[in-house]
Amino acid sequence: MSSSSSRSVTLADGRAARTASVSRQRLATGSAWALLLALPTAWLLAFLIIPVVVVVVVSFFEPTLSGFNRVFTLDNYRLLAESDVFIRTLSNTVLNAVITTVVTFLLGFWVAYYLALVVPDLRRKFALFIIALAPFFTSFLIRAIAWIPMMGREGLLNTALLNLGITSQPLDFLLFSDFAVRVAMIQLYLLFMVSPIFFSLSTIEPAILEAARDSGAGWWAILTEILLPLARPGIVIGAVFVFVLSMGEFATVRLIGGGKTSSVGLGIQNFVTYIQFPQAAAAASILVLVTVAGVAVLFRYGRVAEGL
Amino acid sequence: MATIATHLQDQTEAAGAAASARGKGTVDLRGLTKRFDGVVAVDHVDLTVPGGSYVVLLGPSGCGKTTLLRMLGGHATIDEGEFLLDGVRTNDVPPARRDISTVFQHYGLFPHKSVRDNVEFGLKMRGLPRDARRQRAEEALRFLDLTPMADRRPRQLSGGQQQRVALARALVTEPTVLLLDEPLGDLDRLLQLRMRIELRALQRRLRITFIHVTHNQEEALAIADQIVVMQDGRIQQVGRPQDVYRRPANLFTSGFMGDNNVFPGTVSAIADDEVWVEGDGLTLLARHDGAGVAAGQTLHASVRASSVSAEPALAGAANSALPERPNQILATLVFLEYLGDIVKLHCRLPNGQTVVAKRAENVRVWEDLVEGEPVRLEWEPHDVQLLLA
Numbered sequence: 089m090s091s092s093s094s095r096s097v098t099l100a101d102g103r104a105a106r107t108a109s110v111s112r113q114r115l116a117t118g119s120a121w122a123l124l125l126a127l128p129t130a131w132l133l134a135f136l137i138i139p140v141v142v143v144v145v146v147s148f149f150e151p152t153l154s155g156f157n158r159v160f161t162l163d164n165y166r167l168l169a170e171s172d173v174f175i176r177t178l179s180n181t182v183l184n185a186v187i188t189t190v191v192t193f194l195l196g197f198w199v200a201y202y203l204a205l206v207v208p209d210l211r212r213k214f215a216l217f218i219i220a221l222a223p224f225f226t227s228f229l230i231r232a233i234a235w236i237p238m239m240g241r242e243g244l245l246n247t248a249l250l251n252l253g254i255t256s257q258p259l260d261f262l263l264f265s266d267f268a269v270r271v272a273m274i275q276l277y278l279l280f281m282v283s284p285i286f287f288s289l290s291t292i293e294p295a296i297l298e299a300a301r302d303s304g305a306g307w308w309a310i311l312t313e314i315l316l317p318l319a320r321p322g323i324v325i326g327a328v329f330v331f332v333l334s335m336g337e338f339a340t341v342r343l344i345g346g347g348k349t350s351s352v353g354l355g356i357q358n359f360v361t362y363i364q365f366p367q368a369a370a371a372a373s374i375l376v377l378v379t380v381a382g383v384a385v386l387f388r389y390g391r392v393a394e395g396l
Numbered sequence: 397m398a399t400i401a402t403h404l405q406d407q408t409e410a411a412g413a414a415a416s417a418r419g420k421g422t423v424d425l426r427g428l429t430k431r432f433d434g435v436v437a438v439d440h441v442d443l444t445v446p447g448g449s450y451v452v453l454l455g456p457s458g459c460g461k462t463t464l465l466r467m468l469g470g471h472a473t474i475d476e477g478e479f480l481l482d483g484v485r486t487n488d489v490p491p492a493r494r495d496i497s498t499v500f501q502h503y504g505l506f507p508h509k510s511v512r513d514n515v516e517f518g519l520k521m522r523g524l525p526r527d528a529r530r531q532r533a534e535e536a537l538r539f540l541d542l543t544p545m546a547d548r549r550p551r552q553l554s555g556g557q558q559q560r561v562a563l564a565r566a567l568v569t570e571p572t573v574l575l576l577d578e579p580l581g582d583l584d585r586l587l588q589l590r591m592r593i594e595l596r597a598l599q600r601r602l603r604i605t606f607i608h609v610t611h612n613q614e615e616a617l618a619i620a621d622q623i624v625v626m627q628d629g630r631i632q633q634v635g636r637p638q639d640v641y642r643r644p645a646n647l648f649t650s651g652f653m654g655d656n657n658v659f660p661g662t663v664s665a666i667a668d669d670e671v672w673v674e675g676d677g678l679t680l681l682a683r684h685d686g687a688g689v690a691a692g693q694t695l696h697a698s699v700r701a702s703s704v705s706a707e708p709a710l711a712g713a714a715n716s717a718l719p720e721r722p723n724q725i726l727a728t729l730v731f732l733e734y735l736g737d738i739v740k741l742h743c744r745l746p747n748g749q750t751v752v753a754k755r756a757e758n759v760r761v762w763e764d765l766v767e768g769e770p771v772r773l774e775w776e777p778h779d780v781q782l783l784l785a
Contacts, residue, residue, distance in 0.1 A: 295504030303518035304492030
């Protein structure tokens with residue numbers, strides 16, 4: 089813009105013109121930013137902030153058989169706090185989320201390591217990454233349902249075990265159990281752990297690892313002194329993804345837990361089904377609170393900002 | 397194992413006496429070979445590097461110099477041949493057990509560790525107790541003027557400081573050989589000029605072997621005791637900077653060292669200490685003992701641009717008959733390149749070949765030269781180098 093218009097004028101004029109055009113440009117980018125951010129802001133406000141506020145408000149209303157009265161009460165929380173079932177469900181949900189997060193990290197780190205540091209060229213890296221993403225091309229629900237023919241009483245795994253004579257009767261815990269739910273969630277969320285670790289590890293220059301080896305570091309020292317500290321931001325972000333997603337789980341729990349197991353998410357869905365909105369809202373508020381606390385712990389001890 | 401401080405003490409004590417003994421850190425390479433998927437990267441390299449000397453491996457990218465360095469450091473396996481360090485076969489010794497450290501290209505500093513922890517790392521890996529390694533790291537930091545920034549992270553340092561951290565980290569384990577892979581490549585030009593002097597001074601103070609890889613001819617000439625010119629995985633020439641510069645052994649070295657004028661020709665006569673070469677439109681006379689040269693042989697003769705003198709010729713003479721004296725030719729000045737210290741004269745011979753003459757700026761003959769006008773080029777027999785290989 090400015091260069092073509094100022095080319096013919098003198099140097100001093102040119103400089104003035106450039107200054108003017110820079111400030112004009114800054115103004116333009118300012119309003120462009122406002123425009124770009126307005127839509128997402130409105131979106132967030134309409135579909136996240138306002139609903140969350142509504143949920144929190146409703147959680148303090150008095151329930152009726154088919155809805156609520158706008159009367160303030162703490163009963164919804166008190167009932168949940170006194171309910172053994174809810175406490176058990178909540179702790180089971182947290183336990184499942186923690187196990188899923190830990191196991192996806194233990195499995196996913198090596199996948200990320202392999203992709204980032206072992207596969208030599210970029211094209212093959214991305215090809216493998218796309219292949220790893222392949223399950224995400226199908227719907228989330230289909231992937232959960234696909235576990236049933238795999239793990240069911242007459243599923244592939246049980247049939248194979250029986251035919252090989254390893255077991256004498258079908259293993260029931262493979263489906264409709266906490267174990268099954270955890271295995272399924274680990275599979276579903278593994279890539280949310282792999283991706284950020286992969287990107288963290290990808291920024292490591294090969295010379296850093298060679299320098300470590302040159303200084304006498306063995307594989308354990310390289311892992312603990314170099315790789316894990318440098319992958320920390322990716323690990324924390326991956327852990328946040330997996331933890332948050334696992335905490336909110338209900339579809340996988342319903343399909344693969346088969347009623348033998350529960351989660352807070354599923355409980356909320358049940359409350360909603362029975363039109364008990366205040367209880368649902370209270371349970372949801374507690375779930376969000378616990379989840380946010382978990383994320384806060386991750387960020388606090390992950391010191392994620394330091395590594396970025 | 398002596399600390400860096402005692403290294404320095406040794407040096408002052410032994411100033412005169414110990415100059416005789418061949419220092420530690422002598423590297424012997426015998427037929428060293430490396431292949432990548434059948435492509436030969438390093439091809440039967442034979443080389444002896446005396447202990448305590450500064451050797452520069454010089455060559456264009458892909459010539460095998462970095463691969464050779466990595467083989468010495470233990471970061472690439474040796475497919476064939478033998479690597480002896482102070483007479484001991486070192487082919488299969490892991491990197492950390494060799495008395496060799498590497499300063500990697502782009503340094504490879506640990507970005508999440510402080511400067512001090514970077515320097516301490518090698519000692520920590522060797523299992524030194526905390527106090528001992530702290531003390532030795534402090535010494536190394538002091539030695540390289542890094543004490544004030546010991547607690548900073550590498551990315552908070554300038555390029556030159558980062559390079560010194562890489563040096564401190566490599567030297568803290570007291571190697572007898574230090575390998576440097578393009579150590580000045582990341583620095584801007586002024587810093588390069590300063591750091592290359594510092595590197596040279598550091599090597600003199602430590603009196604250990606430095607093997608330094610670069611593609612920069614000037615850097616190699618400025619720093620090295622011995623330059624090893626490499627191309628296609630092979631050593632093209634080994635020699636002192638002045639040998640490689642003045643007497644390139646072959647066509648590659650002559651071209652790579654820059655500003656050499658190369659003339660193809662046929663040997664027409666051999667006298668006592670003179671060889672006559674008939675080129676295309678000119679006769680070259682070289683001061684040469686005639687060894688390895690036979691009459692009728694085709695070869696190349698090389699003349700450094702700085703050995704070519706130029707003066708104005710009479711107008712119209714460029715198209716006249718061939719000059720009768722050897723080592724003299726009429727050409728046309730195509731382009732006069734003023735470079736401050738020197739003036740580069742790009743001239744075209746009647747046969748179309750370009751010849752470059754470099755003249756000192758303060759010798760004002762060049763001011764009489766005009767682009768597009770004829771110019772007489774001339775050089776001395778002892779400036780003609782016959783390229784036999």
